[in-house]
Amino acid sequence: MANAARFGGLVVAGLAAVTVGGLALFGQLDDVASWAGAHVERQLAESGFAVRAIDVTGARGEMAHAIVQASLITDGESIFSIDPEIVRSRVEAMPMIRRARVARLLPDRIAIVVETREAFALWQVEGGLHVIDRDGVVIADADVMNPPDLPLVVADGANEAATEIVDALGHFPDVAGRVVGAVRVGERRWNLRLESGADVKLPESDVMASIAILARLQAERGVLRLAAESFDLRGEGDLIVRALPDRAAAAGMREREA
Secondary structure (H helix, E strand, C coil), X not given: CHXXXXXXXXXXXXXXXXXXXXXXXXXXXXXXXXXXXXXXXXXXXXXXCECCEEEEEXXXXXXXXXXXXXXXXXXXXXXXXCCHHHHHHHHHCCCCEEEEEEEEECCCEEEEEEEECCCCEEXXXXXXXXXXXXXXXXXXXXXXXXXXXXXXXXXXXXXXXXXXXXXXXXXXXXXXXXXEEEXXXXXXXXXXXXXXXXXXXXXXXXXXXXXXXXXXXXXXXXXXXXXEEEEECCXXXXXXXXXCHHHHHHHHHHHHHC
């Protein structure tokens, strides 16, 4: 009897091996495995392990809805078919998302926790106007006719260095209140464009110290009220004021008349 049982087992194993071998030979083994996997997932979903809710934390309203859409998770699919890493990469591909975490909450919920990018400044480049975050990442296009109330940085590379100038100006509101935009020059230093149309030329380094000097001179002498073409702070602690061409010409004429 024992020998017969062992023989029967060998026959079954042999038939199984022949069947698998035949399927492999005709290229159908992957199809069978796929069918078996799909069948198991259907059985699990019918047993209560189907996605019925997606919980989004860190965003709400339209943003939360957009995150659910980007996840590509469908209602009723097996929760075990959801790969949290794949869903995370989909969500983090969204411009407004800095990072995301995804987890399966058995039996029927998916949790998505996100950290969003916050609007920090406007970046004007090549005729376009964009909203950027502190890292310089573009998170949206801005309406040129009705832009949001954010600091403006201009030119190539200005987005990546925006935190330097915006944070520095934040310490000196009397200067910042007269600045309409910061222009990146040669991707190495800044010019501040004032409401008057004058430029404040800042050095490549010590931006904070240079603006502090300007703020002190403004408080003590009101230098930013001068009719000037530019204020040059690129020297060693010096401020060179270049008068507007018509004012300079008028001054020269008065000197000659004297």
